[in-house]
Amino acid sequence: MSNSAYSTATYRLYDDKADFDKKATGIAVGLTVGSWTELPEVAKQQMEKYLGKVVSVDVHDGSGEPGTRYADITIAYPDLNFSRDLPAFLVTVFGKLSMDGRIKLLDVQPSAEFLQALPGPKFGAAGVRDLLGVHDRPLVMSIFKSVIGYDLPNLREQFLQQALGGVDLIKDDEILFENPLSPLEKRVPACIGAASEAEQQTGQKLIYFTNLTGPTYELRDNAKRAVEAGANGLLFNVLAYGFDALAGLAADPDIPVPIAAHPAMAGAMYPSPHYGISAPLLLGKLVRMAGADLSLFPSPYGSVVMPKEENLAVRDALLSDKLPHKKAFPVPSAGIHPGLVPLILKDFGPEVVVNAGGGVHGHPGGAAAGGKAFRQAVDAVLRGTSLEDYAAETGHEELKAAIERWGVRTS
Amino acid sequence: MSNSAYSTATYRLYDDKADFDKKATGIAVGLTVGSWTELPEVAKQQMEKYLGKVVSVDVHDGSGEPGTRYADITIAYPDLNFSRDLPAFLVTVFGKLSMDGRIKLLDVQPSAEFLQALPGPKFGAAGVRDLLGVHDRPLVMSIFKSVIGYDLPNLREQFLQQALGGVDLIKDDEILFENPLSPLEKRVPACIGAASEAEQQTGQKLIYFTNLTGPTYELRDNAKRAVEAGANGLLFNVLAYGFDALAGLAADPDIPVPIAAHPAMAGAMYPSPHYGISAPLLLGKLVRMAGADLSLFPSPYGSVVMPKEENLAVRDALLSDKLPHKKAFPVPSAGIHPGLVPLILKDFGPEVVVNAGGGVHGHPGGAAAGGKAFRQAVDAVLRGTSLEDYAAETGHEELKAAIERWGVRTS
Numbered sequence: 035m036s037n038s039a040y041s042t043a044t045y046r047l048y049d050d051k052a053d054f055d056k057k058a059t060g061i062a063v064g065l066t067v068g069s070w071t072e073l074p075e076v077a078k079q080q081m082e083k084y085l086g087k088v089v090s091v092d093v094h095d096g097s098g099e100p101g102t103r104y105a106d107i108t109i110a111y112p113d114l115n116f117s118r119d120l121p122a123f124l125v126t127v128f129g130k131l132s133m134d135g136r137i138k139l140l141d142v143q144p145s146a147e148f149l150q151a152l153p154g155p156k157f158g159a160a161g162v163r164d165l166l167g168v169h170d171r172p173l174v175m176s177i178f179k180s181v182i183g184y185d186l187p188n189l190r191e192q193f194l195q196q197a198l199g200g201v202d203l204i205k206d207d208e209i210l211f212e213n214p215l216s217p218l219e220k221r222v223p224a225c226i227g228a229a230s231e232a233e234q235q236t237g238q239k240l241i242y243f244t245n246l247t248g249p250t251y252e253l254r255d256n257a258k259r260a261v262e263a264g265a266n267g268l269l270f271n272v273l274a275y276g277f278d279a280l281a282g283l284a285a286d287p288d289i290p291v292p293i294a295a296h297p298a299m300a301g302a303m304y305p306s307p308h309y310g311i312s313a314p315l316l317l318g319k320l321v322r323m324a325g326a327d328l329s330l331f332p333s334p335y336g337s338v339v340m341p342k343e344e345n346l347a348v349r350d351a352l353l354s355d356k357l358p359h360k361k362a363f364p365v366p367s368a369g370i371h372p373g374l375v376p377l378i379l380k381d382f383g384p385e386v387v388v389n390a391g392g393g394v395h396g397h398p399g400g401a402a403a404g405g406k407a408f409r410q411a412v413d414a415v416l417r418g419t420s421l422e423d424y425a426a427e428t429g430h431e432e433l434k435a436a437i438e439r440w441g442v443r444t445s
Numbered sequence: 446m447s448n449s450a451y452s453t454a455t456y457r458l459y460d461d462k463a464d465f466d467k468k469a470t471g472i473a474v475g476l477t478v479g480s481w482t483e484l485p486e487v488a489k490q491q492m493e494k495y496l497g498k499v500v501s502v503d504v505h506d507g508s509g510e511p512g513t514r515y516a517d518i519t520i521a522y523p524d525l526n527f528s529r530d531l532p533a534f535l536v537t538v539f540g541k542l543s544m545d546g547r548i549k550l551l552d553v554q555p556s557a558e559f560l561q562a563l564p565g566p567k568f569g570a571a572g573v574r575d576l577l578g579v580h581d582r583p584l585v586m587s588i589f590k591s592v593i594g595y596d597l598p599n600l601r602e603q604f605l606q607q608a609l610g611g612v613d614l615i616k617d618d619e620i621l622f623e624n625p626l627s628p629l630e631k632r633v634p635a636c637i638g639a640a641s642e643a644e645q646q647t648g649q650k651l652i653y654f655t656n657l658t659g660p661t662y663e664l665r666d667n668a669k670r671a672v673e674a675g676a677n678g679l680l681f682n683v684l685a686y687g688f689d690a691l692a693g694l695a696a697d698p699d700i701p702v703p704i705a706a707h708p709a710m711a712g713a714m715y716p717s718p719h720y721g722i723s724a725p726l727l728l729g730k731l732v733r734m735a736g737a738d739l740s741l742f743p744s745p746y747g748s749v750v751m752p753k754e755e756n757l758a759v760r761d762a763l764l765s766d767k768l769p770h771k772k773a774f775p776v777p778s779a780g781i782h783p784g785l786v787p788l789i790l791k792d793f794g795p796e797v798v799v800n801a802g803g804g805v806h807g808h809p810g811g812a813a814a815g816g817k818a819f820r821q822a823v824d825a826v827l828r829g830t831s832l833e834d835y836a837a838e839t840g841h842e843e844l845k846a847a848i849e850r851w852g853v854r855t856s
Contacts (some may be wrong), residue, residue: 050852065620068591084594116595117622119660121685126620129682129709133751134741139713179477182526183495209476209537211528249530250689254662275531278661278685298536301543302550306717332544340544 039145040110041129042089047105048136048308051386054091054105059094062109065131078308086111106140118121119325120277128311136308141315144323146358153285153360155327157292159385162327162363165266165292166202166239172384174408176401177391181210189216190224192401196394197240198211198233199405203328203387204229205269206245208296217245218256218296222263243267243294246283250275255283257289267292270326273299275314277324280300284325294365295326313344318351320363328363328387335377336369342381347381365389371396371440372404372433375411377422398435407436450556451521454501454538458516460549465502465516473497473520476542485811490784497522503751510851517551526634529562531735539722546685547719552726557769564696565770566738568703570796573738573774576677577613577650583795585819586614586776587812588802589804592621595617598625601635603812607805610816614739615640616680617656619622619707629655629667632675650757654678654705654739657694662688668700678703681737684710684727690736693735700849705776706737726729731740732773739774739798746788746791746854747780760793776800782807782816782848782851785820809846818847 047057063070066086072079072242089108096102101132116122128139144152155161165171176196196204204225210343212218222244229240244307248256251273257268268419272295274281283289296316303310304317311320317331329352334342349364364386366378371393378388388408397404410433425434458468474481477497484492500519507513520538527533539550555563566572574580587607592600607615615636622630633655640651654668655676659667664686668679683691683706694700708728712717715724722731745753760775775797777789782804789799799819808815821844825835832853836845 046804081594113624114624115620117624117658119658121661121682125682125685125709127620128617128713129685129707132712133708133716134712134748136716137712182478183492207525208540211526211533211537213525213528247530247533249527249533249693250661250687251665251693271532271536274536274540274687275689276661276685278686279690281644282660282662294539297544298540299543301545302539302549302721303713305544305547306720309717310721338597405605409756433557 038223039113039126039147040087041113041123041144041148041423042110042142044108044141045131046104046138046140047107048101048103050100050103052365054093054107054443055088057105058088058091058107058109061107061131062088065126066108066111066115068328084095084112084114086409088291089117094159095310101364103413111143113148117284118154120281120320123148124277126327132309138307139308139311139315141312142319149358150324151238152323152359153281153325154168154323154357155325156284156290156352156361157327159327159353159363160346161360162241162292165241168202171412172379173202173363173387174200175205176201176394176413177205178210179391179395181207181216182251182316183215185215186224189213189221191226193225193242194232194265195401196226196405197229198402199394200236200238200409201240201405203236203241203243203267205243206292208245208269208298210245211247217357218260219263222260222265226264226266241267241292245269247271250279254286254289257283257286261289261291265291267294269294269296271296271298272326273297273303277320280321280324280326292327293319293325294328294330297329297331299333300345305340305377313340314347318348322352322357322359326362327360328365330365330367330389333366333370334381335366335374346381349386361385363387372407372411372436373421373440373442375408376415377443377445379415396439397432399432404430404437406432450524450537450558451498452534452555452559453521453553454523454550455517455519455552456542456628457515457549457551458518459512459514460516461511461514465504466499468516469499469502472518472542473499474791476520476537477522477526487625495523495525509687524556524559529559529693531563531731533611534559535688543548543720549718549720550726552723553730556602560769562732563734563770564692564736565734565768566703566736566773567695567701568738569700569771570738570764572771573652573703576652579613581706582738582789583825584613584774584798585611585816586616586798586800587612587805587816588616588702588800589618589621589818590802590806590812592618592627594626595634596626597631600632601639604636604653605643606637606812607816608640609646609813610805611647611649611820612651613649614652614654614678616654616705619656619680619709621656621683622658624643629671633671637675637677652703654680654682654713656832661690664690665700667696668697674701676702678705680705680707682707682709683732683735683737684708684714685828687838691735691737697745697852698834703712703738704736705739705741706732708740710740711742720811724751725762728790729759730768733763733770737773741778741800744777744779744781746777746785750779757792760797764796772796773797781824783818783847784832784853785850786819787826788822788854788856804851807850808843808848813848814843817843822847
């Protein structure tokens, strides 16, 4: 354990009157050694290596209107103070402090040493591409529509129709839990069987992200049961279990499949300007450090929205070169239809998963036609052709029907 | 599994224009069967038992000013839809929905069947009293002051001084993680040894809440190691690990000690009026259902504050007769000194833990005197004597010094 490594955290504090420099010093001392100025010199020498440091205090006085004055404060915490796991790190930098007035955790920059202790994605975006054998285009993911109350034959048929559309990835609904109608050990073989059946027609591989659920201390066993049953991917409600539960899955060599992190419950933490954890940190950096290969988050296009600049910051955190970990696929979700594909690729770039539920199942020709329409839309963009022109070509009837249904949105 | 059990969730939604009745129906359908009106009749008959129901929509039109119109909406979810664990329940009622605009989860009322599947506290407030043999007064807890960078002899001495003051409970600092200076297996015997030493002088039992830390999937083993090393209580940063990690500890018969839940990170979720999870639910009902014997939360007296009505609602959730689980001790924390004891007991009633850090260690006579001052303050209230009068009596010099230091606050 190095004596000189520090990890930083950056906060935004709103306060109309506070002495932010004093506040920053209070955080740096209070969340580390507890007290400082009153310590005798000899104790200071001993304790100095445990003492937090103020890195920067950037005050914005605002308009003078109440509620507009804030400061962005960065504190460096000695790695000596916490163990090499995310609960220890998060409790250190945003445990008690989260309750100390209007304060939001904007970002963290763990030390190189701490980052090395975190697994990061097992496959990453590139590894997922390798599994699929798809390297030259954005991926397309389809979400089950209705699943609760469906029996296995119905789920299998729904899966098959999605797979026949040529999508690369299919994910369970995040609210599908262990249940008598479609238990994990039967659902996985049924869906994987449908994937094989579709592959014979489409020639294309497919990853099925099975929802990993159950009690925390059974998750690793459940994941292994899923893999034994044939699962080649897992969906995980990471915020309901904590980031470290994901890290333990990602670090386990006996769970050799990619993991897609679902943002369920994230809205309890990121949307407020005054409290919580910023979306790029919560759904970007932390999800990636903890080991998700894909991270779903609200797209800027649907009814469940996130402002576009936040979306792009989430993407940047997932794809940044600054982390030692593999890159994770951004999956902007909700409100996606084929007519949005050019905009998505313009906004997010080529390393993105185009993910749709209603935009697949709501296609006038059904889910298989919906998947085809998405693939055609991706092809159009890659060829540099407008969706409308591409849709007019023979063999692209599915895209044509999708555009008639939903239109094309270019900004 | 009963076909007729429902669990409810109540939300507050802010929206200046929304049709809240339509919104409620959208939640009830969208988070259960997915679609309804377009289903054929025969499918409706099959699916009806999986369909959510709108229980109530209570619209408050506000002042007409933007941002003041809201509705409290209660939805009933069929228990059929989720497994018997808190992650499944929370993802069902506040997963995707948490990201759907200005919405806060105010309360949940799980079905009797679901509640039965949750452990609740293993000991509860009454069980903790039995362990201590203290039934006739509020308990007094002391928090370690500075711990980071302290070696075992120093920690032991700090523990001993606190114990000599006659406190009932001593808790680790929540930011004390596994470290070379005070590893769990050495820290626990050192502190428990100090507790025994103090008991020979005070005649009083003491519970030491050791901070349970480490990777999620090692928590149960670490808890058992702590117990084997002599720990008679555990502190747990429940929100860093998820409620179910606590439930798994509480349900484990091989972890036969009470658990105190620390609210670290809670401020990321409860303070905003528009987002997140209400404090009484987060730090009251959920913490109790998951199995904490004590729940710490910000007191209304210190610098890290929570409004008093929220404090009392947290207390009510911890002590309510409406849950089948044992009651959990409310532990309002931060800013507590002996001069506040009458107010705390007036506000919270007799089933409360008076918890202090600075109010113990900052006593002019040291931590042992600090603990004595708290015990004297409790005795004064129970005898119906004012603190000032009680402090003037011979043998109550510690209370006298505390009042000189911090004063008495009666409202």
